[in-house]
Structures are given as structure tokens and as C-alpha cells.
Amino acid sequence: xxxxxxxxIAALVIVIIIAAAVFLGGHAAPPAASTTTHPQTTAPPxxxxxxxxxxxxxSVGTYLENATGFALYYLTADVPNSGSSTCYGQCATFWPPYxxxxxxxxxxxxxxxxxxxxxxxxxxxxxxxxxxxxxxxxYYAGDTAAGQVNGQGIxxxxxxxxxxxxxxxxASSTTIAPAAxxxxxxxxxxxxxxxxxxxxxxxxxxxxxxxxxxxx
Numbered sequence: 001x002x003x004x005x006x007x008x009i010a011a012l013v014i015v016i017i018i019a020a021a022v023f024l025g026g027h028a029a030p031p032a033a034s035t036t037t038h039p040q041t042t043a044p045p046x047x048x049x050x051x052x053x054x055x056x057x058x059s060v061g062t063y064l065e066n067a068t069g070f071a072l073y074y075l076t077a078d079v080p081n082s083g084s085s086t087c088y089g090q091c092a093t094f095w096p097p098y099x100x101x102x103x104x105x106x107x108x109x110x111x112x113x114x115x116x117x118x119x120x121x122x123x124x125x126x127x128x129x130x131x132x133x134x135x136x137x138x139y140y141a142g143d144t145a146a147g148q149v150n151g152q153g154i155x156x157x158x159x160x161x162x163x164x165x166x167x168x169x170x171a172s173s174t175t176i177a178p179a180a181x182x183x184x185x186x187x188x189x190x191x192x193x194x195x196x197x198x199x200x201x202x203x204x205x206x207x208x209x210x211x212x213x214x215x216x
Contacts, residue, residue: 050100050118050130054110054166057149063163064113064132066139069146072098074135077159081134083121091157095138097123098130112166132164 051067064072073095077086087095106115120128121136130137140151140161154161 049105049107051107052109052113054112055147055149057152057163060149060152060163060165062110062112062166063149064110064166065146066098067108070139070143071149071151071163072132072137073140073151073161073163074132074137075157075159075161077157078136085121085123085129085136086159087136087138087157088124094141094156095151095161096141097127098137098139100128100130104128104130110166137164 052072053065053067053069054062055065055069055071056062066072075087075095078084085097087097100120104118104120106118109115114133117133119131119134121131123129138161140154142148142150149163151161152163
């Protein structure tokens, strides 16, 4: 009789232990939250040095080009120092804006260009457009080779387009001024590049001596 009671008690204890294990297994505590620290992925802007040349044309005079010989233009509809551009949509297809990546740093400039006159504005898509004396700068899609100024004097998109002319004067007195005589014509039917990067054909336009300046 005593043995029977002991066996019954042992069996009961085993049942209780099994039941407890099943209960705890179904209600296990969740793992501790991860404390892994992820590195910051936002990198500072990359500086990009902007260098320029000067071109010469009988109808325009001496004008500002980018480092690969393409003329830079401004639109009279853009209000100087307003911090904004009026050229978007189809206008920006014909006249791609000069986009600056990173901090503005000036490199080689032709005689007559004023380093302190360069700046940037922020376009609606967040990109930064180069300005000169407060006016946003553009390329012309109709200039298909270096040394061309086919956009000079075109009347379109609310104003007139002029190449940025350089005066044979000290840089401190440089002003933007159109050539004395300009022709007015509709824009050519052409497709602009997807970005402000124009063809890199070597420039055949004459350039003046350059001076290295840094401003950023």
C-alpha cells in the first residue's frame, strides 16, 4: 500500500513538471532588443572646382565659356539676385542650367571675370545652379560644338538670351552686358542633353590668359 502511494505521488510530480515545461515553453520571454549602432550614411558635399575660359566672336565680343569651351548664357527674365530661376520645363530643355555639385570653389578664370561675382541658387529639384552677378547661368542646346554662340540674342521664354560678355577691364569693374548688335530668332528644334554636361569637343575659340583664383 505504501509503495502504491509513493508511485502515485511520483507520477503526479512528473505530470506537474511536464505541464510546467509546456506552459513556459509557450510563453518564452522575447529576445532583448538589438543595440547595434548603424554608421551614419550621409556624406558631406564633395567640392568641385569650377574653371572657365573666354571665347571671342565678331557678333558677341569676348564671352565666358566653361572649361570645355561651351558658352554660358543668362536670361533677361531672371531677376538678378532674386535667388530663383524662371527657366523650367521646356525652357530648361532648350537652355540646360549650369549645375554645381558640392561646395562652390573657383579655379582658373579668364581676364575680365570676377571670382567674387559667382554664386549659386537652389532650383526647385534641390540642385544648385551657378550664377554670375546674381543671374542664373545656362547652356544653349543649339551649341553643338565648342566655340559656338548660337544662342546669342534669341528672344524666348519671357526674355532675351545673351552670352555673358567679359570686358577688357579690371575684374572688379566687370559687368554683364549684351553685344551692341544682336539677332532675334526662335530656338532651334533640338533635344538638350539630359544634364548640364555638354559635349567635350575641344574648343577652337580663342581664349585670353587665365589667372588662378579660389573662392568658396
